[in-house]
Amino acid sequence: MRAPDDTTIKAGQTLLSVENVSLSFGGVKAIRGVSFDIKKGEIRAIIGPNGAGKTSMLNVINGFYHPQEGQITFKGVKRKKMRPNDAANGGIARTFQNVALFRSMTTLDNIMAGRTLKMHSNFFWQLWRYGPAEREEIEHRHKVEEIIDFLEIEHIRRVPVGRLPYGLQKRVELGRALAMEPELLLLDEPMAGMNLEEKEDMCRYIIDVNNHFGTTIALIEHDMGVVMDLANRVIVLDYGQKIADGTPDEVKANKAVIDAYLGVAH
Amino acid sequence: MLCVKPYGMLCKIFVVPFYEMWDLPDIFVQTLWEGLVGGTLYSLIALGFVLVFKASGVFNFAQGIMVVFAALSLVGLHSLGVPAFLALILAAGIMFVLAYSVERVVLRPLVNQPDIILFMATFGLTYFLIGLGELIFGGDPKVMITKQLYIPTGALSFDFGGGRVELQKLDITAMVVASIMVAGLAVFFSKTRIGRALRAVADSHKAALSVGISLNQIWVIVWFAAGLVALVTGIMWGARSEVSFALEIIALKALPVLILGGFTSIPGAIVGGLIIGIGEKVGEIYWGPLLGGGIESWLAYMIALAFLLFRPQGLFGEKIIERV
Numbered sequence: 401m402r403a404p405d406d407t408t409i410k411a412g413q414t415l416l417s418v419e420n421v422s423l424s425f426g427g428v429k430a431i432r433g434v435s436f437d438i439k440k441g442e443i444r445a446i447i448g449p450n451g452a453g454k455t456s457m458l459n460v461i462n463g464f465y466h467p468q469e470g471q472i473t474f475k476g477v478k479r480k481k482m483r484p485n486d487a488a489n490g491g492i493a494r495t496f497q498n499v500a501l502f503r504s505m506t507t508l509d510n511i512m513a514g515r516t517l518k519m520h521s522n523f524f525w526q527l528w529r530y531g532p533a534e535r536e537e538i539e540h541r542h543k544v545e546e547i548i549d550f551l552e553i554e555h556i557r558r559v560p561v562g563r564l565p566y567g568l569q570k571r572v573e574l575g576r577a578l579a580m581e582p583e584l585l586l587l588d589e590p591m592a593g594m595n596l597e598e599k600e601d602m603c604r605y606i607i608d609v610n611n612h613f614g615t616t617i618a619l620i621e622h623d624m625g626v627v628m629d630l631a632n633r634v635i636v637l638d639y640g641q642k643i644a645d646g647t648p649d650e651v652k653a654n655k656a657v658i659d660a661y662l663g664v665a666h
Numbered sequence: 667m668l669c670v671k672p673y674g675m676l677c678k679i680f681v682v683p684f685y686e687m688w689d690l691p692d693i694f695v696q697t698l699w700e701g702l703v704g705g706t707l708y709s710l711i712a713l714g715f716v717l718v719f720k721a722s723g724v725f726n727f728a729q730g731i732m733v734v735f736a737a738l739s740l741v742g743l744h745s746l747g748v749p750a751f752l753a754l755i756l757a758a759g760i761m762f763v764l765a766y767s768v769e770r771v772v773l774r775p776l777v778n779q780p781d782i783i784l785f786m787a788t789f790g791l792t793y794f795l796i797g798l799g800e801l802i803f804g805g806d807p808k809v810m811i812t813k814q815l816y817i818p819t820g821a822l823s824f825d826f827g828g829g830r831v832e833l834q835k836l837d838i839t840a841m842v843v844a845s846i847m848v849a850g851l852a853v854f855f856s857k858t859r860i861g862r863a864l865r866a867v868a869d870s871h872k873a874a875l876s877v878g879i880s881l882n883q884i885w886v887i888v889w890f891a892a893g894l895v896a897l898v899t900g901i902m903w904g905a906r907s908e909v910s911f912a913l914e915i916i917a918l919k920a921l922p923v924l925i926l927g928g929f930t931s932i933p934g935a936i937v938g939g940l941i942i943g944i945g946e947k948v949g950e951i952y953w954g955p956l957l958g959g960g961i962e963s964w965l966a967y968m969i970a971l972a973f974l975l976f977r978p979q980g981l982f983g984e985k986i987i988e989r990v
């Protein structure tokens with residue numbers, strides 16, 4: 401069962417804060433003492449050169465990696481480390497930089513898999529696909545169809561996702577994350593490898609999700625134009641360290657950021 | 667017979683066996699049937715491997731001993747005076763306890779270790795189960811409680827092609843039970859939420875974790891499913907011969923099936939098992955004498971390898987397209 405949210409967080413309050421997090425793999429320091437927060441309702445971008453530690457940061461937030469130092473506070477609960485299950489249960493959903501879909505399953509089943517934590521019928525009923533299990537399946541199918549409509553992917557509902565082009569795979573992956581009805585949505589380069597039209601569509605979906613459902617979004621993106629359009633606030637990482645944090649305009653004007661992007665030696 | 671001197675050997679390999687098949691169709695049909703029954707049991711063993719491999723990426727060396735252990739538990743409980751069907755349920759319960767313990771003691775602590783470590787761990791599990799089995803049940807072969815489980819014995823026979831074909835009722839039962847089991851698993855995995863979660867885990871661990879699927883729970887379920895398959899295999903195989911630790915080597919029969927059908931394909935395990943079973947029996951009867959017997963220990967591998975020459979992607983694998 402899910403714990404009731406006794407601390408409902410209102411828009412503009414801190415939803416997640418990361419304090420002094422450090423993470424290393426053997427000798428490689430992927431993240432060095434990074435702190436930042438994400439406020440409810442905002443779109444927060446994380447940018448930085450390749451290898452800066454952006455993906456590692458998302459992995460820390462959703463519990464795939466456990467930092468050696470620091471802590472994470474999500475919805476007022478402080479943790480030394482998240483576990484993937486805590487994260488998913490608490491309402492954190494994500495997509496992956498290199499698309500992690502259930503390749504042999506259809507679009508519909510992939511998105512249905514996003515409903516896992518919302519389904520509760522027990523083993524016995526499921527065996528017979530009867531009674532509560534059947535009712536539940538129908539009810540969740542309804543929700544999933546709404547998401548499919550929203551993302552305009554009706555035509556590929558029954559296609560195994562392994563056969564879809566990359567751009568559509570990314571869209572299905574977003575759909576699966578949305579099916580979790582998350583409070584915090586982590587998107588790792590959602591537009592990488594897309595053509596212009598696909599990028600525009602994806603931007604629109606992200607804005608719509610944020611506007612209509614009030615979902616808080618943390619987004620890693622390379623395309624600065626996109627970041628400037630979408631994000632309320634931006635964190636810049638470089639060599640595992642936070643070198644800037646502020647509105648897109650502030651960040652754009654920041655000397656350290658310009659240096660990092662132009663590859664000036666440190 | 668019709669083989670003339672310089673072509674004697676070629677003729678004996680490529681002509682005589684087919685002539686015999688045509689000439690004595692009753693023996694041929696009998697051979698096919700026996701191959702099919704053997705193949706069904708190979709399919710079941712391979713299915714146990716595939717279930718575990720798909721969901722946990724572990725090549726479970728212990729699947730063979732699980733067959734023995736399940737059958738021994740059943741027979742052992744019955745010999746203690748437990749009624750046969752209750753013993754069956756309890757044996758299934760023991761397989762659940764085993765699945766749960768494996769998840770806790772083996773998989774969970776080793777989850778991020780390389781696959782080879784997990785593979786070695788299943789070696790350890792094998793020897794642990796052998797030791798435990800001998801300790802509890804003793805090392806002597808036992809008789810399967812066939813009658814007590816109301817499994818029919820005896821044979822049906824009918825005239826065919828100038829001779830008689832005999833079908834053991836036991837074998838017919840094995841076929842029926844195996845089919846029901848496979849159909850049941852197929853429905854479970856394709857239609858239920860847990861089945862969907864299982865397929866999800868098989869496709870991507872990290873994506874499954876990200877949507878809140880519990881790997882631990884899924885592992886218990888697949889190991890339990892593999893345990894149930896082992897129990898059924900053990901009953902059927904045990905009824906045809908006896909229940910002993912020697913049964914464990916039937917796990918080796920699963921390897922060529924897996925080579926043929928792929929490690930992750932359930933249809934591959936089933937069809938592969940049937941092909942190997944039939945091929946092995948036909949080879950043994952028609953070509954075995956030429957090679958002086960002993961053929962059954964390696965023929966299955968030959969069949970699998972020969973097949974791979976023509977279909978390198980295995981039975982149901984997608985066509986491998988080399989990227990250049």
Ligand SMILES: Nc1ncnc2c1ncn2[C@@H]1O[C@H](COP(=O)(O)OP(=O)(O)O)[C@@H](O)[C@H]1O
Pocket residue numbers: 425428429430448449450451452453454455456457
């Ligand atoms: N699982 C891992 N094992 C070892 N090193 C890793 C692992 N994940 C990330 N790293 C290392 O951490 C650093 C940051 O990587 P990453 O977070 O993927 O950067 P980004 O997403 O900003 O490109 C890199 O040097 C990378 O090689």
Ligand SMILES: [Mg+2]
Pocket residue numbers: 454455456497
């Ligand atoms: Mg990255």
